[in-house]
Amino acid sequence: MEAYERWGMALVRKAERILQSRSDAQDLVHGLFVDLLEKDEMNLELPYLYRAVTNRCLTLLRDEGNRARILAAHDPDARGAARTTCHDRVVDVDLLAKLVDRLDDEEREILVCRFIDDMTQDEIAELCGLSRKTVGKRLDRIKDVVASLGGAEAPS
Amino acid sequence: MSARCTGEPLSWLALERYHAGDAPAELRARVEAHVGECEACAASLRSIVADQRQLPALPASRRSKVRRLRRALGGGVGALALAAGVALFVARQPAPTEPDRVKGGDVAFVLVGDDATQIAEAGGAFAEGRRYKVLVTCPPSMHASWDVAVYEGARPSPVFPLEPTRDLTCGNGVALDGAFRVHGRDALRVCVVWREGELVDRAALAPDGARSVCKTLVPADD
Ligand SMILES: [Zn+2]
Numbered sequence: 001m002e003a004y005e006r007w008g009m010a011l012v013r014k015a016e017r018i019l020q021s022r023s024d025a026q027d028l029v030h031g032l033f034v035d036l037l038e039k040d041e042m043n044l045e046l047p048y049l050y051r052a053v054t055n056r057c058l059t060l061l062r063d064e065g066n067r068a069r070i071l072a073a074h075d076p077d078a079r080g081a082a083r084t085t086c087h088d089r090v091v092d093v094d095l096l097a098k099l100v101d102r103l104d105d106e107e108r109e110i111l112v113c114r115f116i117d118d119m120t121q122d123e124i125a126e127l128c129g130l131s132r133k134t135v136g137k138r139l140d141r142i143k144d145v146v147a148s149l150g151g152a153e154a155p156s
Numbered sequence: 157m158s159a160r161c162t163g164e165p166l167s168w169l170a171l172e173r174y175h176a177g178d179a180p181a182e183l184r185a186r187v188e189a190h191v192g193e194c195e196a197c198a199a200s201l202r203s204i205v206a207d208q209r210q211l212p213a214l215p216a217s218r219r220s221k222v223r224r225l226r227r228a229l230g231g232g233v234g235a236l237a238l239a240a241g242v243a244l245f246v247a248r249q250p251a252p253t254e255p256d257r258v259k260g261g262d263v264a265f266v267l268v269g270d271d272a273t274q275i276a277e278a279g280g281a282f283a284e285g286r287r288y289k290v291l292v293t294c295p296p297s298m299h300a301s302w303d304v305a306v307y308e309g310a311r312p313s314p315v316f317p318l319e320p321t322r323d324l325t326c327g328n329g330v331a332l333d334g335a336f337r338v339h340g341r342d343a344l345r346v347c348v349v350w351r352e353g354e355l356v357d358r359a360a361l362a363p364d365g366a367r368s369v370c371k372t373l374v375p376a377d378d
Binding site: 001004005006007008009010012013014017021023026027029030031033034037046047050065069072073080081083084117118119120123127 | 160161164165166167168169170172173175176178196197199200203204207209211212214215262263264277278279343367368369370371372
């Protein structure tokens with residue numbers, strides 16, 4: 001499958017930044033393409049695939065068992081350089097795990113787009129088919145939730 | 157710590173598209189202008205360029221073949237046959253390969269065929285009719301019961317080709333009891349499942365549930 005050869009590693013790198021697990025990232029992307037192959041899915045542009053990987057990663061992290069397993073074994077180096085932060089906090093898999101159940105589907109996706117994929121609000125709006133205003137509102141709410149968690153060093 | 161971006165960072169999506177030659181002229185110009193003066197984004201782009209890893213192969217089968225095989229595999233436990241005996245081919249087991257070694261509390265596994273070939277990566281190819289043993293890498297401090305479950309596509313119920321291993325002395329590449337043979341020609345999802353301080357309950361396993369590590373494997377080309 002051409003899209004797999006063309007975009008597979010870009011998607012593995014993306015999944016690694018989210019999950020911080022190289023084996024889970026690779027397995028997730030491989031599983032995505034196996035499913036696409038079976039469904040005869042032809043929309044295989046990178047932006048579409050990016051969203052599909054985001055959603056699969058989030059589904060994995062919302063599962064308690066997988067979340068615990070990934071948190072226990074995650075590789076800090078797999079996060080890659082963090083060029084955006086939320087209230088000066090890097091959104092890594094630890095923080096993401098705390099946020100997944102506090103945000104709705106749209107907010108979760110925007111969280112990943114903004115603070116892990118480092119997209120601008122315009123890029124997010126285009127990718128997700130939302131208005132820039134909506135993206136801004138969702139980001140405000142995400143920032144509120146992150147702020148409500150307290151600082152990284154604060155006792156929980 | 158790495159350098160800070162001098163402005164609004166270039167998204168990873170933009171950098172990946174640029175790297176793949178998929179960026180329109182406007183984006184290409186923007187990427188080039190930005191990385192020329194931003195060390196943080198230039199380093200991110202370099203990390204993409206430097207990544208020389210290869211992906212495992214997708215199933216060679218096309219859709220119709222996948223479906224046909226799925227039907228063929230659909231009836232009960234037909235895809236996998238239990239292989240009798242434990243020490244069938246222990247003599248030729250090589251050590252697990254480096255890429256599958258894990259850090260921290262992680263658990264990993266490789267399959268070793270009776271011809272001493274290894275399947276260490278997700279997407280690895282299995283040979284029809286070959287017998288495989290499961291070698292687990294787990295922290296020495298870990299005490300758990302172990303099981304192997306195999307899922308065929310969307311089928312909800314796993315096949316258990318091996319007897320559970322009650323107590324394993326964890327380490328690098330430790331063999332679970334028994335071996336199994338693969339007869340199917342469709343992609344398989346092989347999961348090693350463990351429970352610490354209790355026995356694995358086969359009736360209570362969810363696909364991709366907690367305390368498991370899985371690989372999707374594809375049939376080797378003939
Ligand atoms: Zn920059």
